[in-house]
Amino acid sequence: MQASAGDRVIMHSRTVGEHERVGTVLEAHGKDGEPPFLVRFEDGHEALVFPGPDVHVQHASHG
Incomplete structure (x- = not known):
């Protein structure tokens, strides 16, 4: 998993x-x-x- 400054990290909950x-x-x-x-x-x-399996990186548009 890669990320750079400005990207968003979304940590999904494993608890209802x-x-x-x-x-x-x-x-x-x-x-x-x-x-x-x-x-x-x-x-x-x-x-x-x-980050583990419950984390997603949403890349910002760099350009």
Whole structure:
């Protein structure tokens, strides 16, 4: 999985009744856009994300 600054990370909930978390990638700390990603979530919280199978990257148009 690759991402770059400006891409959106969508973390789907595996628990019934819980909402998905959406955030914006600030930085990719791995080689060539690989994880982990520094993400700012909609509530302003920033975290280092190591994506698993419940995470989807929505690429921003870069151009």
